[in-house]
Amino acid sequence: MHENPRNMTQGQFSFLPPLTDDQIKAQIAYAIKQGFAVSVEFTDDPHPRNTYWEMWCQPMFDTKDPAAVMLEVNECRKTWGANHYIKVQAFDNARWRESVAMSFIVNRPKYEPGLALARQEGPGRSIHYTVHSYATDKPRGERYK
Amino acid sequence: MTDQSPEKSEGAQAFPDSFDLEGEFARSNVQAVLEKLDRELVGLAPVKQRIREIAALLLVDKARRSMGLETGAPTLHMSFTGNPGTGKTTVALRMAEILKNLGYVRQGHLISVTRDDLVGQYIGHTAPKTREVIKKAMGGVLFIDEAYYLYKPENERDYGAEAIEILLQVMENQRDDLVVILAGYANRMEVFFQSNPGFRSRIAHHIDFPDYSEKELMSIAQLMVDAQHYVLTPEAQKVLRDYIPRRMKMPHFANARSMRNALDRAKLRQANRLFGRKDRTNLTRHDLTTIEAEDLLQSRVFQV
Numbered sequence A: 001m002h003e004n005p006r007n008m009t010q011g012q013f014s015f016l017p018p019l020t021d022d023q024i025k026a027q028i029a030y031a032i033k034q035g036f037a038v039s040v041e042f043t044d045d046p047h048p049r050n051t052y053w054e055m056w057c058q059p060m061f062d063t064k065d066p067a068a069v070m071l072e073v074n075e076c077r078k079t080w081g082a083n084h085y086i087k088v089q090a091f092d093n094a095r096w097r098e099s100v101a102m103s104f105i106v107n108r109p110k111y112e113p114g115l116a117l118a119r120q121e122g123p124g125r126s127i128h129y130t131v132h133s134y135a136t137d138k139p140r141g142e143r144y145k
Numbered sequence B: 001m002t003d004q005s006p007e008k009s010e011g012a013q014a015f016p017d018s019f020d021l022e023g024e025f026a027r028s029n030v031q032a033v034l035e036k037l038d039r040e041l042v043g044l045a046p047v048k049q050r051i052r053e054i055a056a057l058l059l060v061d062k063a064r065r066s067m068g069l070e071t072g073a074p075t076l077h078m079s080f081t082g083n084p085g086t087g088k089t090t091v092a093l094r095m096a097e098i099l100k101n102l103g104y105v106r107q108g109h110l111i112s113v114t115r116d117d118l119v120g121q122y123i124g125h126t127a128p129k130t131r132e133v134i135k136k137a138m139g140g141v142l143f144i145d146e147a148y149y150l151y152k153p154e155n156e157r158d159y160g161a162e163a164i165e166i167l168l169q170v171m172e173n174q175r176d177d178l179v180v181i182l183a184g185y186a187n188r189m190e191v192f193f194q195s196n197p198g199f200r201s202r203i204a205h206h207i208d209f210p211d212y213s214e215k216e217l218m219s220i221a222q223l224m225v226d227a228q229h230y231v232l233t234p235e236a237q238k239v240l241r242d243y244i245p246r247r248m249k250m251p252h253f254a255n256a257r258s259m260r261n262a263l264d265r266a267k268l269r270q271a272n273r274l275f276g277r278k279d280r281t282n283l284t285r286h287d288l289t290t291i292e293a294e295d296l297l298q299s300r301v302f303q304v
């Protein structure tokens, strides 16, 4: 199923082949219909627990049409696409939810070295596991080249 | 999933051999919008004719595509030229509705902007500003009033050029997502197009809005009075008929908008007159709806 078994998986659809632009637009149309604020973010530190990606533009609150979001996705791809992950997020401001309702990757670096599994021995032969992104061994801006 | 049966090779797809243009027209609801246009807008015969032609073109285009005849996405960007108050903004709103009904824009809303909404004050300000506006208009119509102010030839570092570049790109690459209408005075628009051939070549429909005649202005005023549930007494009608040619000769005359303004002031004077009445305890429906000759005669147009 995977073209590249080291593909970073996070958010929705990340076990599927990359979404086409039409599929991305359909998802955005759904988000707009739900009244979510849609935003575009990018990073070169895709550790699953890194929730703080860079904002590409302001979240779009009064956008009526998916083409508007696609415009930003494409602008972001032009600037960062070669060596960054880009995701589309949809924020639901409904009371009690007030959180990200959708999040999916729309751009990946050409080559993804993936994650290393590190083991740390603890007392009583216990082992702690953690994942570590090979790419982040390099400073920002020099990753995924 | 893909059909690989040998009969259905490319070029031999099964297209219907007839298209129900009548049914498609009825379903689109365009007739209703055209009728509303006729009802709500006095005169403007050439404009209405052009709109009907565009609607016909789009319907036939749809029919052709249903039979697999490649036409290429139609260019729907337009320019509306004419003096102030000739109905450009109003018609643009209807245009958005028609394009929505025919499926050429997805949302059908209209965002109306001028230079200040698009062009920034410092380096790096313009592109995000223009993009913000374009994003709001996506799926609908972007109406740029007095578009020629975007281009200031006397200042080669003017940020307007940046906005123009972004607009041209979107007009070319995202014709399915956005229709742009440029509006303004005919002569200044002409100059603008001469120095910005990129715009000229991307605009398919140039529609000219003529000035209204005295008679048309009178009908427009009457239409506005009716719509707002007022009545002009016969004397008031006579005064208004006299008012129109005087107003037309004065500076800052703005066609239908001047009529709207004149009526707004007449309503103000009527209210003032009713309020100044000694006996204010028994206002009738008639009192509240009637505009008298004196409400119009106090205008400064009659003072000169």
Ligand SMILES: Nc1ncnc2c1ncn2[C@@H]1O[C@H](COP(=O)(O)OP(=O)(O)O)[C@@H](O)[C@H]1O
Pocket (backbone or CB within 6 Å): B040, B041, B042, B043, B044, B082, B083, B084, B085, B086, B087, B088, B089, B090, B091, B220, B223, B256, B257, B260
């Ligand atoms: N042909 C017309 N019939 C009735 N009302 C009109 C007509 N043309 C313009 N108006 C009215 O005049 C006002 C100004 O029109 P507008 O569309 O804003 O003109 P423009 O954009 O050309 O300056 C609006 O209130 C509009 O409803």
Ligand SMILES: [Mg+2]
Pocket (backbone or CB within 6 Å): B085, B088, B089, B145
């Ligand atoms: Mg206007």
